[in-house]
Amino acid sequence: MTLREEARSWLEENLTGEFAHARGLGGPGREHEGHEVRLAWERRLGEAGWTCLGWPGEYGGRDATLEDQVAFHEEYARAAAPARVGHIGEGLIGPTILEHGTEEQRRRFLPPIQRGEELWCQGYSEPEAGSDLAGVQTRARLDDGEWVITGQKVWTSLAHVADWCFVLARTEPGSARHRGLSYLLVPMDQPGIEVRPILQMTGTSEFNEVFLDGARTAAGNILGAPGEGWRIAMATLGYERGASTLGQQIGFQREFAEVVATARRTGAAEDPVLRDRLVRSWLELDVMRLNALRTMTSLSAGEPGPEVSIGKLYWSEWHRRLGELAQAVQGRAGLVADAPPYDLNALQRLYLFSRADTIYAGSSEIQRNIIAERTLGLPKG
Structure with missing residues (x-):
């Protein structure tokens, strides 16, 4: 039995009983849905060995090939399994600790991620350092x-449910830009940390502000040496666009199908302009998959290239246009909430x-700069 077949069978058997109603829960703009049942599901996945597939077996993984990881993510999306609550730990900090952490750090932090017992958030962006991450002003000093x-950090996804945060902080007084930054692992449950939810246009609050006022973490909870934070932070961002992107596109296909069904129901599909936009969106979705497969090829060779930035720029711009198309095919009904106060x-x-x-995970402006400078060889702006 292939891993794809094994995953499909396991998902069919386990998305039942207490998890039957978890199908489809969560995701962007809907992270408030069913957190407790999704957390229980995360632990079920961990127990059965369906988290962290590409990790070495000694840390709970399966040493799965990139192709098998892609197969799992595709089957997971096709099964409409609930959105993962541990994706920041598995997809971002876990691989970073594997590559840049000490053996002691790997033994401490990786098993709880694999078992779904500890959740993570990312402490990068600040009020004056979002896309320009080198402008980080959060400071840290050694004391006893x-x-x-x-x-202060901002736009911190899922900070309100996280146990740990990886924080980019300036540890060298007087340093500027990329120099003097360090990559710290910080426990969230302590008096020096306050989390304030940010109310989004969707009416939900998966993003947060995080205020650190004398927050503490052990001296050993640093990845790499002091001052190496920028290099390690960039490595983390590279992991963000791995095998799960092909599973993400299954979700995009499902959303596109709903837009088409709505266009047929409302009659919008008869409008030649909207019909042209629908066809163009379908073609672009197919191109997106082909580019994602090309990206997987470079990642499997251990040489992530410009495809990573091209992919982020492409899918985010496409998805935003799909959202605009979703409103257009609904007509005037799309301007009114389904039910009060804001359903x-x-x-x-x-x-x-x-x-x-x-904007998030690297703004389009920054991705265009990366492509222009590192791929096309254009001068820096």
């Missing part, structure tokens, strides 16, 4: 065997949340 951290349908949520796609 601990890092003491003071500053949105799936296409309305798609439209509102997809406005953020071209």
Whole structure:
């Protein structure tokens, strides 16, 4: 039995009973849905060995090939399994610790991620350092065997449910830009940390502000040496666009199908302009998959190239246009909430949340700069 077949069979058998109603829960703009049952599901996945597939077996993984990882993510999306609550741990900090952490750090932090017992969030962006991440002003200093951290992070996804945060902080006084930054692992449950939810257009709050006022973490909870934070932070961002992107596109296909069904129901599919936009969107979705497969080829060779930035730019711009198309095919009904006070349908949520796609995880402007400078060889702006 192939891993794809094994995954398909396991998902069919386990998305039943207490998890039957978890199908389809969660995702962008809907992270408030069923957190407890999704957390239980995360632990079920971990127990059965369906988390962290590409990790070495000694840390709970399966040493799965990239092709098998892609197969799992595709089957997971096709089964409409609930959105993962541990994806930041598995997809971002886990691979970073594997590559840049000490053996002691791997033994401490990787098993709880694999078992779904500890959730993580990302402490990168700040009020004055979003796309320009090198402008980080959060500071940390060593005091009696601990890092003491003071500053503010913003747009911190799922900070309100996270146990740990990986924080980019300035540890060298007087340093600027990429120099003097360090990559710290910080426990969230402590007096020096306050989390404030940010109310989004969708009416939900999966993003947060995080205030650090003398927050502490052990001196050993640093990845790499002091001052190496920028290099390690960039490695983390590279992991963000791995095998799960092909599973993400199964979700995009499902959203596109709902837009088409709505266009047929409302008669919008008879409008030649909207019909042209629908056909163009379908073609672009197919191109997106082909580029994602090309990206997997470079990743499997251990040489992530410009395809990573091209992929992020492409899918985020496409998804935002799909959100606009979702509103257009609904007509005037798309402007009114389904029920008071603010009950949105799936296409309305798609439209509102997809406005953020071209900003988070690397804005379109930054991706264009990377492509221009590193691929086309154009001078820096």
